[in-house]
Amino acid sequence: MEAAVLHTLGKPPRFEQFPDPVAGEGEVLVKVLAAALNPSTKAVAGGGHFASSENLPAVVGLDGAGLLEDGSRVFFGGPRKPYGSFAQTTVVPVHLAWPVPEGVDDLTAAALPNPALSSWIPLEHSAKLQAGETVLVLGATGESGRLAIQIAKHLGAGRVVAAGRNQAVLDTLGELGADATVSLNGTQEEITEAFVAAGGDTGYDVILDYVWGKPTEALLAAISRKDFHLQSSGPRLLQIGESAGATIELAAGTVRSAGLTIVGGGFPPPKVFLDMFNRLLAGAAAGEIKIDTQAVPLADIEEAWQSEDKSKRLVIVP
Numbered sequence: 541m542e543a544a545v546l547h548t549l550g551k552p553p554r555f556e557q558f559p560d561p562v563a564g565e566g567e568v569l570v571k572v573l574a575a576a577l578n579p580s581t582k583a584v585a586g587g588g589h590f591a592s593s594e595n596l597p598a599v600v601g602l603d604g605a606g607l608l609e610d611g612s613r614v615f616f617g618g619p620r621k622p623y624g625s626f627a628q629t630t631v632v633p634v635h636l637a638w639p640v641p642e643g644v645d646d647l648t649a650a651a652l653p654n655p656a657l658s659s660w661i662p663l664e665h666s667a668k669l670q671a672g673e674t675v676l677v678l679g680a681t682g683e684s685g686r687l688a689i690q691i692a693k694h695l696g697a698g699r700v701v702a703a704g705r706n707q708a709v710l711d712t713l714g715e716l717g718a719d720a721t722v723s724l725n726g727t728q729e730e731i732t733e734a735f736v737a738a739g740g741d742t743g744y745d746v747i748l749d750y751v752w753g754k755p756t757e758a759l760l761a762a763i764s765r766k767d768f769h770l771q772s773s774g775p776r777l778l779q780i781g782e783s784a785g786a787t788i789e790l791a792a793g794t795v796r797s798a799g800l801t802i803v804g805g806g807f808p809p810p811k812v813f814l815d816m817f818n819r820l821l822a823g824a825a826a827g828e829i830k831i832d833t834q835a836v837p838l839a840d841i842e843e844a845w846q847s848e849d850k851s852k853r854l855v856i857v858p
């Protein structure tokens with residue numbers, strides 16, 4: 541079969557032939573329709589991710605949309621190594637393939653779940669978002685952040701504040717539901733002031749953090765300031781990504797004075813997850829949650845891999 545095959549960690553995969561997978565006990569074969577080029581896919585292939593493997597060559601791609609042998613269309617995850625989703629066929633555990641409803645196109649089915657669930661699960665499962673609460677999306681200009689704005693509103697947030705670097709994208713986030721924006725350009729002091737100003741009278745109840753590093757330090761400086769009104773329950777910060785840095789400096793006083801809770805990861809039980817997944821795709825089918833995608837032929841994987849375009853999610857089509 542044709543596949544995107546990784547030979548060296550940190551180098552782009554190559555379009556070439558790879559042996560067909562054979563399903564074992566508890567597995568299903570999937571004819572891949574589309575698979576999104578997510579940052580996590582590149583991070584795993586880069587070698588620094590906890591899921592990276594030294595066992596090469598291997599097909600890249602962590603998830604996608606495809607057809608099972610009975611013709612049903614699914615979103616799937618967890619291909620068995622050395623197989624991946626950037627190929628004509630892959631093999632996955634039977635419990636990691638979920639039906640996709642009509643009304644959701646193949647590119648959306650492949651591209652939406654990973655970045656969208658990165659906010660949906662933390663908002664509902666970890667932060668237990670309450671109707672009317674204020675959500676800050678830190679890293680709102682990326683694909684996951686743009687979805688997080690829509691999903692926070694979809695799940696009942698009263699106010700959404702969007703923080704990011706790219707001013708041209710920041711200027712468009714009102715169309716997705718952002719009520720205010722914070723520019724991450726400037727000195728640390730300027731960014732802290734901007735977080736204080738955008739927090740208004742209520743502060744931030746839930747923070748979805750895709751960036752970590754210096755922008756998070758500027759935010760923490762804001763929420764620990766005496767003149768910054770804090771919700772009595774304290775803000776819940778959900779750690780999701782690290783686009784701006786892998787570490788932060790965190791003063792003990794910040795955690796205490798702000799009543800801050802920092803939560804990472806957390807996965808709901810399978811039935812709860814499936815309910816979230818179904819509601820997400822129903823929202824997409826209804827046109828309420830949108831992701832911009834661009835189809836790329838599998839043969840063009842090397843060029844797509846090195847693309848810096850963040851305006852839409854590239855989706856590989858075998």
Ligand SMILES: NC(=O)c1ccc[n+]([C@@H]2O[C@H](COP(=O)([O-])OP(=O)(O)OC[C@H]3O[C@@H](n4cnc5c(N)ncnc54)[C@H](OP(=O)(O)O)[C@@H]3O)[C@@H](O)[C@H]2O)c1
Binds near residue numbers: 580655683684781
């Ligand atoms: N844990 C999970 O399940 C999960 C799921 C999805 C994503 N993530 C992680 O979340 C992060 C963002 O994902 P994504 O899908 O939104 O990626 P993306 O579409 O590639 O966007 C990257 C984002 O990171 C921002 N960024 C990059 N470097 C930055 C810096 N030095 N300072 C501030 N912002 C910076 C970009 O801001 P500008 O465009 O404004 O420059 C943009 O908002 C990644 O680390 C990804 O691995 C985790």
